[in-house]
């Protein structure tokens with residue numbers, strides 16, 4: 517018999533509770549008894565039993581009502597006990613989710629059978645729950661990639677994570693800046709401290725300072741109470757200053773000072789306070805350009821730019837698409853409780869030939885949608901809904917316009933590199949192999965890239 521499990525016996529007949537308790541106690545279980553059904557729910561919350569034995573007929577609240585409450589609030593293993601069992605009420609109890617039934621009068625041997633069954637099921641449930649939790653937490657933090665540049669970033673990130681150095685992450689929207697910031701936090705000695713993300717693009721300029729550094733009571737109209745501010749909430753942890761390029765000139769000065777002195781000045785206060793916080797910044801802007809145009813302070817830029825990471829856009833790491841697709845299918849299936857699906861080759865090549873203005877976030881939504889809406893076991897080309905025209909128009913600036921021949925050459929090189937097989941490459945490009953061969957000759961592209 518497994519020791520350490522907790523059992524709660526609920527029976528208004530004290531004698532029965534005691535007999536059972538004594539027997540189970542000898543088996544090494546921790547046993548609690550309760551004769552007043554009105555006290556059961558509180559008892560359950562405070563002793564957190566693994567198994568509850570419930571008598572059916574009791575004054576004030578009957579066993580069936582308690583069973584319903586127990587199953588609604590906690591999924592505890594329950595065993596009903598009764599001397600007046602009819603087929604109907606046994607069936608009703610099972611409908612309500614009871615796990616087992618004990619008929620009175622019982623032999624002690626019956627208890628052994630019931631307990632063994634209970635332990636097996638509880639173990640299974642626990643194993644399932646911890647596995648589920650594990651899957652969920654792994655998924656939360658996983659960065660999927662086989663791209664050399666991203667792998668190098670992760671390696672470097674691991675190396676700088678334990679140091680308190682300020683880090684800045686550059687990348688288009690949806691390239692994984694948040695994810696990388698969390699990754700650095702989790703690999704730092706601050707991992708058990710808070711990770712506080714702040715989107716500077718989403719806070720009105722006039723509120724940013726008090727949001728970040730807090731304020732004294734009465735510092736300004738509306739400041740009825742003292743406010744701690746996000747820097748202090750991040751004490752012993754990491755603050756993630758997302759969209760740092762949006763910081764107002766005034767805030768830029770103050771941030772520079774915080775980075776240099778590790779002290780903050782709450783609004784309306786004359787006293788600086790020390791903070792022990794690691795700063796990670798991110799932006800989808802080109803800060804160097806912003807410095808040139810006078811929108812961003814040069815001194816702050818240099819301070820932030822000690823350790824810069826540049827996350828490549830998805831269109832420059834197409835080899836990650838199959839991996840990401842598989843990962844997002846799993847994730848969507850798990851979240852929505854639908855079976856995992858496969859993806860057809862055509863659907864995959866459709867994804868590979870798109871330019872991904874929304875990067876990995878966009879891919880994630882498209883896959884999630886396809887998993888939910890696709891009818892069969894396989895996601896097909898029709899299930900993949902891209903929005904190339906409007907997005908491409910928005911994205912394309914003059915400098916991205918290239919002569920068609922160059923685009924064609926790029927596409928061929930990319931396809932050959934990805935598939936390492938002319939036939940496959942031709943299929944993805946939508947041309948036949950002989951055309952591909954002719955074009956390769958014309959552009960002087962060698963086969964093994």
Ligand SMILES: Nc1ncnc2c1ncn2[C@@H]1O[C@H](COP(=O)(O)OP(=O)(O)OP(=O)(O)O)[C@@H](O)[C@H]1O
Pocket residue numbers: 658659660661687688689690691692693694695696800840876877880
């Ligand atoms: N390498 C990756 N592996 C798995 N999931 C990823 C990866 N990169 C990004 N994602 C997922 O894509 C989505 C967007 O990522 P994230 O929020 O980190 O991007 P971002 O660069 O911060 O975007 P924004 O600039 O819009 O804030 C998230 O759901 C994230 O989990």
Ligand SMILES: [Mg+2]
Pocket residue numbers: 693694758
């Ligand atoms: Mg982000």
